[in-house]
């Protein structure tokens with residue numbers, strides 16, 4: 001089985017372009033990761049399951065409408081922003097990270113697969129003043145800290161089925177982090193969508209911000 005097949009199993013309606021873009025990620029990330037570490041070297045063999053499919057878990061919680069604007073806070077080498085940008089070509093993704101060489105990897109990968117809906121910026125998210133419908137994030141900081149930073153970036157006007165807010169990918173014990181949050185929170189277990197053991201404890205956390 002081709003490694004990219006795992007993506008098609010869970011997202012069977014991909015166009016040929018999307019299939020080619022997902023397939024191209026293997027060579028691109030193995031090349032760039034050997035120069036600039038964006039994925040643990042031990043884990044690069046699990047690129048499709050642990051990084052790409054995991055990023056796409058957000059698409060099991062929300063189907064972004066065309067024209068939606070999304071920021072990926074602490075994107076590193078482009079997760080979850082790049083897999084989501086392939087899946088939602090009519091949605092724009094702004095990738096932000098405070099480490100310049102990681103932003104370079106994300107930019108190079110996006111350019112190589114000709115993603116037209118991706119922009120990237122090297123800065124701390126605290127400095128980013130643009131407004132978005134949603135902020136997505138994986139493995140960056142505790143939920144209360146994320147909320148403090150992104151409150152200034154969430155547009156007031158709603159244009160999706162879910163009210164605007166923060167959507168992050170997290171694993172493990174979260175009750176403690178969630179308890180201190182005053183906003184409405186929705187937790188989705190990825191094991192309900194993806195059968196691989198890796199997803200047993202993985203969750204998508206949506207926080208309504210307005």
Ligand SMILES: C[S@@+](CC[C@H](N)C(=O)[O-])C[C@H]1O[C@@H](n2cnc3c(N)ncnc32)[C@H](O)[C@@H]1O
Nearest residue numbers: 074075076079097098099123124125138139140
């Ligand atoms: C563990 S990495 C995760 C990268 C990527 N989201 C992923 O899942 O592969 C955390 C990233 O968040 C970035 N980061 C941490 N605090 C940040 C901030 N305040 N603004 C922008 N980026 C930040 C770091 O530079 C790092 O690249």
